[in-house]
Amino acid sequence: MDGRMSDRTMKRQVLLVVSLVCLSSVWGQVSYSIPEEMQTGSVVGNIAQDLGLDLKRLKSGKARIYTGEGTEYIALNAERGVLVVKERIDREALCGQTTPCALAFQIILQNPMQFYSITVEITDINDNAPAFKNNEIKFEISELAHTGSKYVLEKAVDSDVGVNGLQGYSLSSTDIFTLNPYKIGTDRKVEMVLKKPLDREKQERLTLVLTAVDGGNPQLSGTIQVTVSVLDANDNAPICTQAEFRSNVKEDSLKGTTLATVSAKDADEGPHGQIKYSLSNVPDGALGMFDVDEEKGVVTLNGKLDYEKFRHYEIDIQAADGGGNSDECKVIIEVLDTNDNPPAVNIMSTSTSVSEDVKPGTVLTMINVQDPDSDDNGRVHCVLDENSHFKIKSTSNNFFTLVTESELDRETASEYNITVTCSDEGVPSLSSSVTLTLQISDVNDNPPVFERSSYEAYIVENNTPGLSIFTVKATDADWNQNARVSYILEDSSVNGVPVSSYVSVSADSGVIHAVRSFDYEQIKDFQFRVKAQDGGSPPLSSNVTVKIMIQDQNDNAPQVLYPVQTGGSLVAEMVPRSADVGYLVTKVVAVDVDSGQNAWLSYKLQKATDRALFEVGLQNGEVRTIRQVTDKDAVKQRLAVIVEDNGQPSRSATVIVNVAVADSFPEVLSEFTDFTHDKEYNENLTFYLVLALAVVSFLFITCVVVIISVKIYRWRQSRILYHSNLPVIPYYPPRYSDTLGTGTLPHVYNYEVCRTTDSRKSDCKFGRAGSQNVLIMDPGSTGTMQKIQSEKSILDEPDSPLEVSFLEIMKYSQCI
DSSP: HHHHHHHHHHOOOOEEEEEOTTTTTTTEEEEEETTTTTTOOOOOOOHHHHHHHHHHHHHHTEEEEEESSSSSOOEETTTTTEEEEOOOOOOOHHTTTTEEEEEEEEEEEEETTTEEEEEEEEOOOOOOBBBOOOSEEEEEEEETTOOOOEEEEEOOBBBBBGGGSEEEEEEOSSSSEEEOOOOOHHHHOOEEEOOOOOTTTSSSEEEEEEEEOOOOOSSSSEEEEEEEEEEOOOOOOOSSOOOOEEEEEEEOTTTTOOOEEEHHHHHHHHGOOOOOEEEOOOOTTOOEEEEEOOTOOOOOOOOOOOOTTTOOOEEEEEEEEETTTEEEEEEEEEEEEOOOOOOOOEEEEESSSEEETTOTTTTTEEEEEEOOHHHHOEEEEEOOOOTTTTTEEETTTEEEEEEEOOOOOTTTOOOEEEEEEEEEEESOOOOOEEEEEEEEOOOOOOOOEESSSSSEEEESSSOTTTTTTEOOOOOSSSOOGGGOEEEEEEEOEETTGGGGTEEEOOOTTTTTEEESOOOOOTTTTEEEEEEEEEEESSSSEEEEEEEOOOOOOOOOOOOESSSOOOOOEEEEEEEEOOOOTTTEEEEEEOOOOOOOOGOOOOEEEESSOOOTTTTEEEETTEEESSSSOTTTSOOOOOOEEEEEESSSSSSSSEEEEEEEOSHHHHHHHHHHHHHHHHSSSOOOHHHHHHHHHHHHHHHHHHHHEEEEHTTHHHHHHHHHHHHHHOOOOOOOOOOOOBHHHSSOOOOOOOEEEEOSSSSGOOOEEOOSSSOOOOOOOOOHHHHHHHHHHHHHHHOSSSSOHHHHHHHHHHHHHHHO
């Protein structure tokens, strides 16, 4: 066979018809023609050249051949861009007698998705000789047979087609029989004709050779032996009542179904007129498919019909009498199609993953649907399950594409199970389904979103640096890297200081840490912005405002503002001996820089020279007498007042209040040495007595000098003081006001000086409760003035109460 192929010229005709269809894919058709039985690896055609494709496109598009479920006889060599024979092709096994015989397949390319239909026609070569079913044909012919009697011979079968098929018959040389002329393509019988009368006595048995030849080059042939036995007295052959018997039968007919009834007549009587029927010629593929009743000529179905394999049968039924005469009756059986095949859905190419930002109309899958049934039974349409995002389109006969119909959103659905159902139009309709799983890949189209529009966090002051304050949390609806959120502290300043010196933000967790220890008394709250940024490209971000509230801690003890505790001078509050019960001696003023209950102050009398004489207001710190002052009470009274806040634990401060119980300034001075004695270490009593005497003398001389200095102006000053009633401004702590009777001094005390013409008879009386009488006693006036100026500079008041105290001394001097 290879020899015959090598001797033939392998001529291939290439028919290229390319038509482009704008359906997101390219449709083209190329036809080739090759002979059967080509060697494996033989080139069928240059597909790249014929389709106008670049070899790089074949490689980048991962070109491949799609044949459905059939055998892949043709392979694609993408390196060379040619189609080659992959499997041995036997045209007779592939198509039988069907012409033309062709292989149909598709070439699929991706990125973008394209496909081309390829048809390869398989031409016949003379590789099959004519063959007879039997090895011998036997005839029993009566010697009374008339000249010209015809005897039907068995036909040969040649699997080849066209010129390579059966072309004629010849009979071995004999002068008794000859063949009727036979023309291929007609329904004529192969008949042997008797030329001369038979003479059984001369020749009882004849052996002939019937040869069938084809038209191939070289020519092939097949033979069968014809044996003729000469009999007596049967000179009438059976004759079929019809030239053809036709029958239509459905392919789903059961075994035993009657297809046709063949009948023939024989003019003879007796055994020579009894006709028997038998199958004489059955095409390949129909052996064992049919039976005939030899007595009645009833043709029945003995196998299972399949319209998709064989649609037409022609069988010959021989009607023979007992004398060896016979005739052939042709039976033509047409197989009718039934809808017994559901559509076969084949995925030619599919995308398992698609980006969520693909445009509508993007091709996702190419589907080929085959239904071997005919007419409406093989007409197929495909639909999708309820899914508004996709649709299926028919690109050509039996080819469909699945495309996107609307925009996709991975955050709404990250995966789709798309069911494609293909149904034929038969009755009842048959269908097949295939489910495609499509993953939606993410794009960075969602910024991080914080759980709240703003945050407030609290931290107690005096915290440890690095302490975790709060956690901000943002979520991103995207996936993987696009949803990986990082937290960034935005640049800003708090009181002129970068916010990064106050707090830091963990980039991964969003935990906000304190960089420093906070002091509520310096800063009570501050705010900043945190940015959440995802890991997409380009990244998306969002901001949120975080406000940090500093909570107070009781870390400050109360501060006593009044009375002022000086290092070298003594401050004494003077109480006249005529003071009534409830007389306001002084008011202890204290503040606490903490807030809330940590700044709620209470005042208690801790120690006193005479506890029965004074009390301290718990809330306002007012020192008042609780009984009438008597002459027996000591001039010098020392009170220790403790000021406590309400914190946990509480903090406190202690202040010493010196009170002088006296009606006149000299009386106070007489006790000054005792005060000094309390303040100094008493290591040498004599030294202190001398020092006290010097101080008293100095004060006396000072008073005399002052009196002389102002004597000239006393009348004028007395009148001014008398008419103006100017109050003496007491000491107020800077930036503190009287609230609910606590935290400040009460209204001022005014001293009214009443003088007569005789200064010795002048008296000095106290005004009503409005000011506190303050006496500052210092061993030297120079020191006293320095102390006064020092206190004035510290307290930063425009009208220093220390100056008032000195003015009071001047008034007392005038009284004296």
